[in-house]
């Protein structure tokens with residue numbers, strides 16, 4: 001099994017254990033949605049689409065696993081490192097890149113490296129793509145506006 005599929009298998013089994021059906025649905029929709037969006041952005045930006053897909057799958061994992069969203073970026077990063085160590089095919093550098101992006105993804109106002117910024121953008125775009133008529137989440141407004149300006153074909157009339 002390839003490494004992305006193995007990561008998805010692990011994430012799927014964690015999400016299946018989420019007790020609340022609506023939280024479980026949100027977990028699948030959001031983690032897969034960010035993973036796919038990150039893949040597309042990575043291709044556009046000359047970054048590794050496979051690593052982007054993995055980062056998307058793991059970025060909010062502890063929020064769903066524990067039901068507690070507090071400090072979930074750094075906590076999901078630590079959890080991601082633990083999980084990725086047991087999956088064949090990732091180098092130390094690749095695990096570092098994924099974990100750094102996951103750790104920083106909640107800092108939407110801050111600016112980090114290209115891979116960290118890609119995950120933040122994928123997170124914001126997934127919320128938009130899920131339902132374009134919902135207001136952006138708090139803290140996502142500026143980034144969402146910048147992304148939609150850069151992707152005019154994705155914008156829809158109000």
Ligand SMILES: [Fe+2]
Pocket residue numbers: 030034059060123
């Ligand atoms: Fe997210």
